[in-house]
Amino acid sequence: xxxxxxSTIAAVFYGGTISVLALTATFARRRTLRREARSTLALLMPxxxxxxxxxxxxxxxxxx
Numbered sequence: 001x002x003x004x005x006x007s008t009i010a011a012v013f014y015g016g017t018i019s020v021l022a023l024t025a026t027f028a029r030r031r032t033l034r035r036e037a038r039s040t041l042a043l044l045m046p047x048x049x050x051x052x053x054x055x056x057x058x059x060x061x062x063x064x
Contacts, residue, residue: 018044 018041025037 014044 021037021041021044025034025041028034028037
């Protein structure tokens with residue numbers, strides 16, 4: 001029972017943190033604050049199944 005309660009508290013805390021960061025990343029007035037919120041979101045919510053972007057900006061094609 002204690003483990004379930006701790007899991008619930010952790011899930012609510014994580015969800016609240018993600019929500020605040022998403023709102024900050026969307027509606028913050030300062031550009032630097034939005035950028036920092038987005039980078040923190042990227043750490044907390046890693047993408048799955050997405051190919052990494054190329055550094056030089058060239059389009060990835062299977063023929064090259």
